[in-house]
Amino acid sequence: MIIVMLIGLAAGIFVGFAFDVSYPTEYSFYISMGLLAAMDSLLGAIRADMEGKYNNLIFISGFLTNAILAAALVYLGDRLGLPFYYAVILVFGGRLFQNLAVIRRIIIERYLAKKERDITN
């Protein structure tokens, strides 16, 4: 799974460099929000995978709805002149750290459990 992800990242970076993608600067915030939503979904999926609760449908629908809501909030904030994107950054950023903490805990628990088994054997 890690290999697939690394290949995906490398391919994405390659695509980004290979094709000279340009977009109007007013959309840079939407792309940032999409990036945050993608990273959040990715970490959430890894966590669910490790907890054994992974579901394809939840993964993809979560990513899409989160991205759409983030874009809608940015657009609304832009119209109203209010920095609504703070909400998106805070929620997604907070969830990133939370998911990472859970993943770390699971890995450490697995490691400790393995060590315990090794000692008892």
Added chain:
Amino acid sequence: MKRKAILYFIICLFVGCSIVVLTKTVNGQHLFVSSKVLDDYRITIEGERKDMENIIKLTDESREELETLEALTAAHEDISREVEAKLFQDLHFYSLAGGYVDAIGPGVEVVIDDGTRDLEYGENPNDILVHDLDLLLIINELKDAGAELISVNGQRIVDTSSISCSGYTVRINGQFYARPFVIRAIGDGSRMSAALIGPGGYGTVLKDWGLIFRISILDDIIIPAYVEDRASKYMTLSTADKVKEGEKN
């Protein structure tokens, strides 16, 4: 399992791609463009486009005029009547614009007077007096808002007009005037008044200082002709061969 791998791959691809795209364009700068800035740019662009259209229209009109005149000369017809009409039209315009005749038209009348409020302790009385600079700034704002003719206290503002401070009076075109000052301008009344009394307009600023500032939109503003001496001593007509290369701007 396979589907999961594909999904992970797609999301990672997206993440990598957008990171690269963002870093390439943003270049480390914070690039949040507010809608107000966008709006300002849009208005500027529209204004420029309108200017271009106007210039194109002007050139078209001039070309048409030239073509008709050329056609008339080519047909060996007598064009003195057309030329005479055109000359009279020009004369009419230049005598109006130059201030040689009285003018009438719709516009605004601005009345400025010294403030009547009590001074704060230790406050400079200059704060509530009308100065030459106030008049100059208002005249400039009026011109910016499309004023065609302007007079101050009946003194026509022409190309050589000056407004300067002289103690408790203001010197306009060499004559001394005391408060109150009445500025009349012919032009688009609503636009000129909006420029002065809108938020941040100079009229609002004067009112905030405590001066008396009134503006009224009128249908028949009369602006008298320029009556002061207009002799010129130094300027002569420049012909093309006297201008050196590259000195024409």
